[in-house]
Amino acid sequence: MMPAKILVVDDEPDVCSVLHLLLSRSGYGVVAASSGMECLVKARGERPDLILLDIMMPEMDGWETLKLLKLDGATSQIPVVIVSARAEPKDKIRGLQEGAVDYITKPFGAREILERVEAIFGPGGVAERA
Amino acid sequence: MAMVRSLRLKVIVTVAALVAGVLAANASVLAVTSHRRLRRDIEQRGLAYAALAAGPIAQAYQTYYASGYGKFRELVMRLTALNPDVVEVAIYDTQGRLLAQSSEFADAVFDPGKRRTVVTRDGRLLRALQGLTPTQWPDADPDGGRAFVVVVPHVEEWGRHRYSVVFSVSYASLRRATLAVAWQIGGLAAASLTLGLLIAVALAAQSLRPVEALTGSARALAGGDLRSRIRLETGDEFELLAHAFNQMADRLAATIADLEKTNVALNQMNLELRQLDRMKSDLLANVSHELRTPLTAIRGYAEAIDDGFLGPVEAGHREALVVVKRNVERLMGMIEQLLSYSRAEVGAQELDLRGFRIEAVAEQVVEALKVAHGRTLNLHFDRGTGLPSVYGDPVRISQVLENLLTNAIKFTPSDGRIELRLRRLEGEVEVAVSDTGIGIPPAELGRIFDRFYQVDSSSTRRYGGMGLGLALVRQILQAHRRRIDVVSTPGVGTTFRFTLPEAEEAGAEPELEQGRRIVLVDDDPTFCQTVSSYLTRQGFVVETALTGEQGVKVIAGSHPDLVLLDRLLPDCDGFDLLARLKRDERTCAIPVLVASIRQERALGLRLGASAYLVKPLELEALRAEIEQTLSASPRSGGTE
Numbered sequence: 001m002m003p004a005k006i007l008v009v010d011d012e013p014d015v016c017s018v019l020h021l022l023l024s025r026s027g028y029g030v031v032a033a034s035s036g037m038e039c040l041v042k043a044r045g046e047r048p049d050l051i052l053l054d055i056m057m058p059e060m061d062g063w064e065t066l067k068l069l070k071l072d073g074a075t076s077q078i079p080v081v082i083v084s085a086r087a088e089p090k091d092k093i094r095g096l097q098e099g100a101v102d103y104i105t106k107p108f109g110a111r112e113i114l115e116r117v118e119a120i121f122g123p124g125g126v127a128e129r130a
Numbered sequence: 131m132a133m134v135r136s137l138r139l140k141v142i143v144t145v146a147a148l149v150a151g152v153l154a155a156n157a158s159v160l161a162v163t164s165h166r167r168l169r170r171d172i173e174q175r176g177l178a179y180a181a182l183a184a185g186p187i188a189q190a191y192q193t194y195y196a197s198g199y200g201k202f203r204e205l206v207m208r209l210t211a212l213n214p215d216v217v218e219v220a221i222y223d224t225q226g227r228l229l230a231q232s233s234e235f236a237d238a239v240f241d242p243g244k245r246r247t248v249v250t251r252d253g254r255l256l257r258a259l260q261g262l263t264p265t266q267w268p269d270a271d272p273d274g275g276r277a278f279v280v281v282v283p284h285v286e287e288w289g290r291h292r293y294s295v296v297f298s299v300s301y302a303s304l305r306r307a308t309l310a311v312a313w314q315i316g317g318l319a320a321a322s323l324t325l326g327l328l329i330a331v332a333l334a335a336q337s338l339r340p341v342e343a344l345t346g347s348a349r350a351l352a353g354g355d356l357r358s359r360i361r362l363e364t365g366d367e368f369e370l371l372a373h374a375f376n377q378m379a380d381r382l383a384a385t386i387a388d389l390e391k392t393n394v395a396l397n398q399m400n401l402e403l404r405q406l407d408r409m410k411s412d413l414l415a416n417v418s419h420e421l422r423t424p425l426t427a428i429r430g431y432a433e434a435i436d437d438g439f440l441g442p443v444e445a446g447h448r449e450a451l452v453v454v455k456r457n458v459e460r461l462m463g464m465i466e467q468l469l470s471y472s473r474a475e476v477g478a479q480e481l482d483l484r485g486f487r488i489e490a491v492a493e494q495v496v497e498a499l500k501v502a503h504g505r506t507l508n509l510h511f512d513r514g515t516g517l518p519s520v521y522g523d524p525v526r527i528s529q530v531l532e533n534l535l536t537n538a539i540k541f542t543p544s545d546g547r548i549e550l551r552l553r554r555l556e557g558e559v560e561v562a563v564s565d566t567g568i569g570i571p572p573a574e575l576g577r578i579f580d581r582f583y584q585v586d587s588s589s590t591r592r593y594g595g596m597g598l599g600l601a602l603v604r605q606i607l608q609a610h611r612r613r614i615d616v617v618s619t620p621g622v623g624t625t626f627r628f629t630l631p632e633a634e635e636a637g638a639e640p641e642l643e644q645g646r647r648i649v650l651v652d653d654d655p656t657f658c659q660t661v662s663s664y665l666t667r668q669g670f671v672v673e674t675a676l677t678g679e680q681g682v683k684v685i686a687g688s689h690p691d692l693v694l695l696d697r698l699l700p701d702c703d704g705f706d707l708l709a710r711l712k713r714d715e716r717t718c719a720i721p722v723l724v725a726s727i728r729q730e731r732a733l734g735l736r737l738g739a740s741a742y743l744v745k746p747l748e749l750e751a752l753r754a755e756i757e758q759t760l761s762a763s764p765r766s767g768g769t770e
Contacts, residue, residue: 012423018430025439056419085422087469088415089656093746096727103727107426107462110433119730 004121005029007048009039009065010083011057015106019052019083022110023117036060040068043075050120053100055084055091063098070099079120083108137341141334142327149326153319164311168304172215173278176299179213180280181264184295188284191221191230191293203235217277218298222259224291226250255281259294269298276301340368344375356383418465425465429458467598470529471605481526481609482663485519485633488527488559489552490673494680495531496550501679501701503539507548514552520559520630524674525659526606527630533599534563534626541624542567557632564625570618578616579604646760647688650674651681651707652696652725661694664749665756678702682710685717692760694752697726697734705730705737712738721759725752 006028008019016032024030031046033039037060043051051069055062062082069075082095085106092103102116187206194202210216210232220231228248234240250256258265258281266280277300284293340362350358359379362372432454435443443451496511503509531550538548546566553560570578579600607614607628618624648670652658655676662672673688675681678699685693693711697704704724711717721740731742740759743752 012427014427015423015430018427018434021434021439022430025434056423085419085426087422089654092727096744096746106422107429107458110430110437110439113430 003027003029004049005031005046006117007031007033007039007042007046007051007078009033009036009051009057009062010054011035012054015054019113022114026114026117028117036062036065036068039065040072040075043069043078044072048078050117051078051080052083052104052117053080055082055086055095063094066095066098066100081116081120083113138331138334138338141337142330145330145333146323146327149330150319150323153322157315157319160315161308161312165304165308168307168311169301172299172301172304175213176215176278176297177264177266177280179216180282180295180297180299183209183212183219183297184264184282184284187219187295188221188293195230199240202230203240206230206232207235213299215299215301215303216297217300217302218296220296220298222250222255222294222296224260224294226252226256226259229293255279255296259283259296262291273300273302340364340372344368344372347375347379351379351382356386414468414471418468421461421465425458425461428454432458464598467602471598471602481523482659483521483523483610484663484666485521486524486527487517488520488561488630489513489517490684491524491528492531492550492552492561494675494684495528495535497680497683498677499532499535499539501677506544507539508544508546509535509539510547510549512549512551514554514559517552517554517559519633521633522610522630523606523659524662525655526609528676529655530603530606530628531561531563533603537599538563538565538567538624541565546623555629558629559632560627560629562625562627564623566623569620569622569624570616571620572618575616575618579614646692647671647673647690648692648694648756649681649685649688649690650694651676651678651684651699651704652694653677653698653700654696657696661747661749661752665753668753670756678704678707681707685711685720689717690720692756693720693722694756695722695724695739697724697730705733708734708737708739721762723755723759 006023008016008023008030009032010016010019011034013034016034020030020032031042031048033042036057039051039053042048053062053066057065062084066080066082069078069080079101080099081102081104082100083104083106084091084095087105095103101120104113104116187209190202190205194205206219210219218232221229223229226249228250234245250259254267261281262283262285264280264282266278269277269279277298280297280299282295282297283291284295285291343360343362347358347360356379359376360372362369432451434440436448436451436455492511492513496509500507500509535548535550542548542565548565549563551562551564553562603626604614610630612628612630614626614628616624616626646669648665650658650662650665650672652661652674653676658674658676662674665672673684673690675684678701681693681695681699695704695708699707704726708722708724711720711722718738722738723741723743724734724739725743725745725747726734727745731744734742740762741755743755
């Protein structure tokens, strides 16, 4: 069975690399993107099973990226988890309203993020695999 | 207009009264004098007539009485017609015998031979008849009116005195003449009065015109027309008044223009200040967000190493990692504080004020701190007795307590003692937090509530923190219109004190209410506040817990009708808590609603949740779900 593939989107290379480390060591396939535009391209090309999306990015921010992902029929079914430093309840609510399945605030703990990703692929999760 | 009218009336009445008074005096003097003159005229005319007529009458008597009575009658009648005041003419002899009288003339066929002899017995008349000079005295006329009698003796050529002629002169014409004069005077007075009134009315209108002009302008000015001015060229005091009025209006217009300018400037400044304040708050929020990003990488890598993602970890390295992780936690705490401070700056309008049990809130905070700091913490909680409900924002007050206690813990050595004490005062509840810590020097007491301030900057290194905790405390209490007092002795300890007012409404005693009781377990204070205030308005009695541990305590203590549980809690998994509640036979009957941002409905329901709600919650939908769940389960409250 192919490992689940996760697209990590963050303009901070250090954040990308820590996510890459944690997820790949846990057995996921990881693809990184450093901007919203790159995310859209890789979401179509790589067909990931999950996208971890940052919000505060230059040029195209996470909100816009999320909207475009949901508008594109090829990517609209991919579950998106927002990973953001914005911890205000209104941001969380907005994220979930715009179609994200979870909202993780930075700085996240290693175990927390792995558990939440697992929950999405696990039993009852939205990306549960047969 | 009433003022002007009354003023005009006053002028008119005054002038009219003056004119009428003068006329009345004039007329009465005139009436009296003309009455006197007329009376004298009658008397003089009567006397002169008597003196002139007496001779011819006596001669006519002598000549014609006996032989030609008709001739005599005609002569006398012609003579008496000359003076209408004379009402009776009689002829007497010196013995007082009446020889003839004019009243007999009415009978045209009078026979003088048949006349009865009448002799007067009047002494005064007799004396006058025998005298040789004319005499007169007052008498009554035949109608009973006033009159006088003139007796003129007739002396013949050779000095013989046989007859006297007696005239009765009446004043009857006096009344007619006086009345005529009075009518003349009255008519004249009325005409004068009318003329005077007309003049008064004209005068009043003329003199009041400037007043009316002034009134109109003043009214326009009062109505806001600042250009209202008066143009008066009367050359008198009114013109001076108008001039003064115009000057006043000029000054007023200038002042108001100045004020408006100042107002605009102030508004502008206010706007800028508010903008600046918002920018500052935004900056604070942005900075805290920006600080989180590098922390993400640090924390992520530290935990990845610690969890062995990069291979086995040596004991020395692990110790270093613990330090790194601890400091990451501290940084995160500070960022959290910065954010909550920027949130708290919004002020009083954001408070959710209601009656609540302060001892329950305090208990939650104390328990949470005990969990966070371990059992070695020497923290005592004196919950007081017979405390009433207090009025305030329970979530904010819990922040105040947490900050005060955290502050006390930070500055108190591990063998010291910290106490939170609640006490009932007159109409309010006092909250006191005391410690046996390092204390605050008296000179610094005034500044400890300033932002980013810490007693001596070297203590920052020793005790950490950004100096926002107490600033937040003061801000929240200020929004409650409450003051915080601090008493401190360096080296001995510090006590912070504030009070909250007793709640007044009947609804302030939630424990006594018959409403359905709900316990809300969620680590997000904003969420707790929103949902709890909404549900309270809907008539529920809501208690909140911010951690799983607190939740268990509150649920066990109050045995609610329903629990609303967040899936993600800081100290435990919401599903663990759910399983625990369902295992315990004392709590297994309480319906639990699980709310989460994660889609795990199946698991939640398997674990015994009555319903699974996905955040963000629609408040209406939440209430509907609660109502439905409650109606499906028997009421559990009070059965234990």
